[in-house]
Amino acid sequence: METLASTAPLTLTPGAIKELKKLKEQQEIADDFGLRIGVEGGGCAGMNYILGFDQKKEGDNEYDIEGIRVFMNKAHGLYLAGMEIDFKNGLDARGFTFNNPNATSTCGCGSSFSA
Secondary structure, three states, X not given: OOOEOOOOOOEXXXXXXXXXXXXXXXXXXXXXXXXXEEEEEOOOOOEEEEEEEEEOXXXXXXXXXXXXXXXXXXXXXXXXOOOEEEEEEOOOOEEEEEEOOOOOEEOXXXXXXXX
């Protein structure tokens, strides 16, 4: 089950990479865990993004983005191809943001979309 796909279908900005590495260190997350990125049904626009540390599961592709192990279910690639994940830390917003070219509409908070 140890397969490393060549090119990740999404990107993490330098701000997101910095924050993810900081979170992994602060939460003392084990090396066999990686960042799970995916989608699930729900939310006001139809689908929610999944973003969190998890272990690799059957049916996952694995990518390395700037030293961060990324796990993504193969079936989710259709919804996430070309997406950019950023981290904002300003007065108007703080948290991860998702810029998804596949989304036909999004909710006001940006964590839910339809494709």
